[in-house]
Amino acid sequence: MAQVESANLNPETVLAEMKKNGVTHVVWLPDSETNWLYMLMKNDPELDLIPVSREGQAFSVAAGLSVGGKNPVILIQNTGMMESGDSLRGWCLGMNIPVVMMVGYRGYTRHGVNSDTAATYTERFLNAFGIQYYLVENDSDAERISVAFEEAQQTKRPVAILVGDEYHGFH
Amino acid sequence: MFQTADMLNIFQKYRGDAVVIPGRGGRHWIDISTNEKKDIPLGDPAMGGHASFGMGLALAQPDQKVVLFDSEGDVLMNLGALVTIAEKAPENFYHFMLDNECYATTGGQPVPNAQNVAYDVIAKGAGYTRTYAFDNLEDFSNNIEEILSQPGPVFVAMKVFPHIENEPIGARRRWQTRTRDQVIEDVQQQMGVSN
Numbered sequence: 001m002a003q004v005e006s007a008n009l010n011p012e013t014v015l016a017e018m019k020k021n022g023v024t025h026v027v028w029l030p031d032s033e034t035n036w037l038y039m040l041m042k043n044d045p046e047l048d049l050i051p052v053s054r055e056g057q058a059f060s061v062a063a064g065l066s067v068g069g070k071n072p073v074i075l076i077q078n079t080g081m082m083e084s085g086d087s088l089r090g091w092c093l094g095m096n097i098p099v100v101m102m103v104g105y106r107g108y109t110r111h112g113v114n115s116d117t118a119a120t121y122t123e124r125f126l127n128a129f130g131i132q133y134y135l136v137e138n139d140s141d142a143e144r145i146s147v148a149f150e151e152a153q154q155t156k157r158p159v160a161i162l163v164g165d166e167y168h169g170f171h
Numbered sequence: 172m173f174q175t176a177d178m179l180n181i182f183q184k185y186r187g188d189a190v191v192i193p194g195r196g197g198r199h200w201i202d203i204s205t206n207e208k209k210d211i212p213l214g215d216p217a218m219g220g221h222a223s224f225g226m227g228l229a230l231a232q233p234d235q236k237v238v239l240f241d242s243e244g245d246v247l248m249n250l251g252a253l254v255t256i257a258e259k260a261p262e263n264f265y266h267f268m269l270d271n272e273c274y275a276t277t278g279g280q281p282v283p284n285a286q287n288v289a290y291d292v293i294a295k296g297a298g299y300t301r302t303y304a305f306d307n308l309e310d311f312s313n314n315i316e317e318i319l320s321q322p323g324p325v326f327v328a329m330k331v332f333p334h335i336e337n338e339p340i341g342a343r344r345r346w347q348t349r350t351r352d353q354v355i356e357d358v359q360q361q362m363g364v365s366n
Contacts, residue, residue, distance in 0.1 A: 025230070048230070050259060052223075053251030060220030061255070064227020067211075067355055069364035072227075090217025091224065095351065 031077035055080030056087035219248030257298025271333035294326035
């Protein structure tokens with residue numbers, strides 16, 4: 001059983017990384033990769049959840065929070081990230097906002113042929129915008145989340161975490 | 172309808188120590204404001220995002236009154252922002268909207284259904300508890316003090332005359348006097364924020 005758990009990315013692990021890095025607000029729109037994380041976040045009094053109805057909105061919300069001295073994280077799916085291109089450009093890249101965006105990597109598969117174009121274009125999109133990204137598939141990758149936070153602060157730019165695993169509930 | 176500059180001249184009397192995001196009113200506000208370092212003239216980072224930016228700033232600085240002069244074109248691009256603002260309900264956020272019924276900076280083409288949209292009703296339906304709509308300056312003038320003295324979030328739709336631009340973008344007068352980086356640095360200093 002322990003081996004099965006270590007192959008997953010547990011929501012407790014992600015939440016611990018957020019708190020370790022001083023996240024104050026989670027600007028988010030639900031997706032299948034973050035559903036279980038939501039259950040944890042909404043019960044955490046130290047986190048303020050800001051729900052958006054279109055992902056592009058998340059980048060201007062994050063910019064306002066950051067200018068106001070807070071430390072938001074953006075939690076969205078790759079489909080919504082791609083819809084958000086101009087908002088990402090103008091409100092975060094254009095304003096030097098140090099924000100981590102955790103992006104559900106819909107369609108990602110380590111093995112075999114990728115059949116979901118959401119995955120096909122995800123890394124190409126990030127490369128087009130010159131945004132550094134780190135793949136996180138299971139708990140053993142979780143340190144990369146801290147790396148992303150540190151890099152965002154140092155470069156004053158958005159940095160992406162690609163969440164390559166759907167959450168599997170609590171353990 | 173009324174002139175944006177006339178409205179801003181009246182607003183200035185009641186501004187207090189509010190942070191002002193002048194949005195599409197920026198070119199007028201820069202000659203009216205008496206507290207430039209608390210102004211956030213961002214130009215147009217990406218259309219449709221000003222309301223969300225203003226809400227984020229208000230949530231981050233709950234003791235700081237934040238006033239936004241949005242536009243109907245921006246609001247239409249991201250109507251969903253209204254429901255997020257209504258849910259988070261920052262009491263220090265004052266959401267004014269300039270409705271000139273067109274895209275003035277691209278030549279004055281009408282926004283969809285330009286003359287028939289009740290933006291205050293949309294905001295009310297999204298969950299704003301206080302909304303207003305003004306199409307004459309006297310009514311605005313009679314209400315602005317009360318609007319700013321009560322808690323937000325409040326939505327104020329205003330019919331204003333368009334200032335249509337047809338010059339090539341490169342030939343237009345640049346009204347900003349500070350870079351975006353300087354604007355952010357100035358307002359953060361005023362708010363006591365160090366990043």
